[in-house]
Amino acid sequence: MxxxxxxxxxxxxxxxxxxxxxxxxxxxxxxxxxxxxxxxxxxxxxxxxxxxxxxxxxxxxxxxxxxxxxxxxxxxxxxxxxxxxxxxxxxxxxxxxxxxxxxxxxxxxxxxxxxxxxxxxxxxxxxxxxxxxxxxxxxxxxxxxxxxxxxxxxxxxxxxxxxxxxxxxxxxxxxxxxxxxxxxxxxxxxxxxxxxxxxxxxxxxxxxxxxxxxxxxxxxxxxxxxxxxxxxxxxxxxxxxxIDVLRWESVIVDASEAVTLDDVALAVGRALDALVESAAQPVPLAVRVTITGATEAHGALFGLEAQLRAEVLAQIAAISHDRLWLEKVKIATQPIVHSSAAGEPFAGGADALADLHALLVEAESDPEFLSMLKERLIGLASQAPSELQKSVPELEYVRNDDLARIVAEVRSGLIAQLADAE
CATH class of the missing domain: 3.60.21.10 (Metallo-dependent phosphatases)
Known part of the structure; x- marks a missing residue:
């Protein structure tokens, strides 16, 4: 039976x-x-x-x-x-x-x-x-x-x-x-x-x-x-x-060896190529790519999610556009912190960066600043279209009163980018 x-x-x-x-x-x-x-x-x-x-x-x-x-x-x-x-x-x-x-x-x-x-x-x-x-x-x-x-x-x-x-x-x-x-x-x-x-x-x-x-x-x-x-x-x-006719996959890409945005895009391309080759069945794949690792490219990625997405879409077009779609690129990298012998970041000739870093760290625990930030952002977080609500986790941070997390994420990317520029 x-x-x-x-x-x-x-x-x-x-x-x-x-x-x-x-x-x-x-x-x-x-x-x-x-x-x-x-x-x-x-x-x-x-x-x-x-x-x-x-x-x-x-x-x-x-x-x-x-x-x-x-x-x-x-x-x-x-x-x-x-x-x-x-x-x-x-x-x-x-x-x-x-x-x-x-x-x-x-x-x-x-x-x-x-x-x-x-x-x-x-x-x-x-x-x-x-x-x-x-x-x-x-x-x-x-x-x-x-x-x-x-x-x-x-x-x-x-x-x-x-x-x-x-x-x-x-x-x-x-x-x-x-x-x-x-x-x-x-x-x-x-x-x-x-x-x-x-x-x-x-x-x-x-x-x-x-x-x-x-x-x-x-x-x-x-x-x-x-x-x-x-x-x-x-x-x-x-x-x-x-039985599924479209499959969701999550791909983690370690960018610790990358230096530039182009390096990251190429690493993503290699990971997606391997995913398509290893698929047991020829089912279309919807993929979320998460970039991780402490990397020299952290500053280069700051604020460039749209450009990185376009680079990844170009990689997908070359690999298998009829079998692979991009759901999202999520940047979860960390900067490589350069310290002095005393262990203080941005010491020596980077006093301005050190001051900015200290100011942003302080802001993460400043209730008055966080309250002001929430007041400025809550309207956007509440009225954004549902698709945007699902795809932008920072909007959920605002609704959940987790503004310190937003400041921390901005801090690491901003400091890394400014350090690269210097």
């Missing part, structure tokens, strides 16, 4: 981080979640699986129009014609209270009740699926305690949307422990909500398949679902399916 377990599909959810850029793959961004779901259905048909389980967040909240629901019905119709049933549990993003639009689903699609745990039996396969959909978005109670006892003589599958002991990266909805899941004595737990793949195999096999398609730079690496194989003796094996 074989089945597909997917979760966190978020149909028609936008991909964030690329749309503001002229070189962004607009069509791919707009249709990524749909294209990934179509690939999932393709695999289910090719593998002739016995059924499919979707463990929550099929949708991303209420539809903007009915096209999202019509698309889902079309894909389910493909499975219906192949005789493949689908069991859908609703999570926090598509809870009953979140969905104001509804369509009649094909008769091969079965949805778990939000009133109490519900069991579906596939008698020909001797399989029982138990699940409890979310009625409200914020379900903070442990739902597992009400799940029924396993059906005798059947392969029991629990379907649950849960943070599982409070995943730090996700809201703590329907929390429970791994021990509680094992104690339920189901053979398999099809989980959703946590967007990274995870598996535990002891008394039960417990699986988060991860989300089907990464939607921003926080969801890097390969994404997809799993196909579960169950032998005649009920031995369970789990195979990952990589």
């Amino acid at each position: 074989r089945f597909v377990h997917a979760a966190d599909i978020h149909l028609d959810s936008p991909l964030h981080g690329l749309a503001a850029y002229a070189d962004a793959p607009a069509d791919l961004l707009r249709n990524a979640t749909r294209d990934a779901f179509t690939k999932l259905v393709d695999v289910a048909l090719e593998e002739a699986v016995d059924f499919m389980v979707i463990a929550g967040d099929l949708y991303d909240g209420t539809w903007r129009d009915y096209n999202t629901g019509i698309f889902f019905c079309r894909e389910m119709g493909r499975l219906r014609r192949a005789g493949i049933p689908v069991y859908v549990l609703f999570g926090n993003h598509d809870a009953e209270s979140e969905m104001t639009s509804q369509l009649q689903l094909p008769d091969n699609v079965h949805t778990f009740s939000s009133r109490k745990p519900q069991t579906f039996r596939l008698d020909a396969l001797k399989v029982a699926l138990h699940g409890h959909s979310f009625k409200e978005k914020a379900v903070t109670t442990n739902l597992v305690t009400a799940y029924p006892q396993p059906v005798e003589g059947y392969f029991n599958i629990g379907v649950l949307h849960t943070a599982l002991e409070g995943s730090a990266a996700h809201a703590s909805y329907a929390p429970c422990s791994i021990a509680e899941l094992h104690a339920r004595q189901y053979r398999y737990w099809a989980l959703g909500h946590v967007h990274d793949f995870a598996i535990w195999q002891e008394a039960s096999t417990i699986v988060f398949p991860g989300n089907l398609q990464g939607r921003n730079i926080r969801e890097t690496g390969r994404r997809g679902a799993v196909i579960v194989h169950v032998s005649e003796t009920e031995e369970v094996s789990v195979e990952r399916l990589f």
